[in-house]
Amino acid sequence: MNLDTAAPPLWDYDLIADRLRGPGWAFLPNGLDTALALDLLQDLHQLPDDQWRQAGIGRRQDHHTNDLIRRDAICWLDGRSSAQQRYLATTDALRLELNRRLLLGLFDYECHYARYGSGAFYRKHLDAFRGRSNRVLTTVTYLNPDWQPDNGGELLIYDLDDTELARVQPSLGAMVIFLSEDFPHEVLAANRNRFSIAGWFRRNNSTADWVDPAR
Structure with missing residues (x-):
């Protein structure tokens, strides 16, 4: 399936909501303002080496690293810079608008920079398993x-039957949004350094005995 190059800008909330209703994912070739994207890239490059860690798989007690599955390094965004604050404010506006239109109960947003060196990849995976996240x-x-x-480095998006739906080139300012439980995806190896922000809108599963999230 070819990507829709006429996809709406990120902040056309009605059209984003329509695409999340069906087919469940949206590609936004100009989803992020170029100036903000470049500011985030500069922010990423200014992070000290000790802020980065090898990305792992699994959560909580099951978390571990496996370089046969993924080879990127990550650093969580926490609003430490102006660029991060602007990005997080933008995603929070999206959270509120999608809640208003889709009644998703989105509680917060977590995200990290992802740094893929030349040849790094992330094998096919789901970000959430139904009923468990x-x-x-x-x-x-x-x-x-x-x-x-x-340059390679495309994001491949599949349906649950492993049919390839799209290949997304990781160009400056492009953005993809999809239902976490419904779309396996993978990152192909690139022949140059590749940078992105991976993020998740979440529901709050906290209870009296357990605080969510814990990372």
Whole structure:
């Protein structure tokens, strides 16, 4: 399936909501303002090395690293810079608007920078398993100026029957939003460094005896 190059800007909330109702995912080729995307890229490059860690798989007691599955490094966004604050304010506005239109009960948003060195990848996976996670919507935002098709590094999106739905080139400002439980996806290896922000809109599963999230 070819991507819809006429996809709406990120902040056309009605059209985003319509796409999440069906087919359940949206591709936004100009989802993030170019100036903000470049500011985030600069922020990412200014992070000290000790802020980055090898990405893992699984959550809580099942969390571990496996470089046969993924080889990226991550750093969580916490609003420490102006660029991060602006991005988080933008995603919070999206959260409120999608709650208003889709009644999703989205409680918060967590996200991290992802740094893929040349040759790094992330094998096919789901961000949430039905009934076992509070992740509702996944977002991926790309921070790569002048990305060329032969650079590789595409995001592949599948349905639950493993049919490929789309290949997304990780170009500066492009964004993808999809239902976390419904779309397996993978990151193909690139031949240059590749940067993005992976994020999740979540429901709150806290109880009197258990605080969610804990990371």
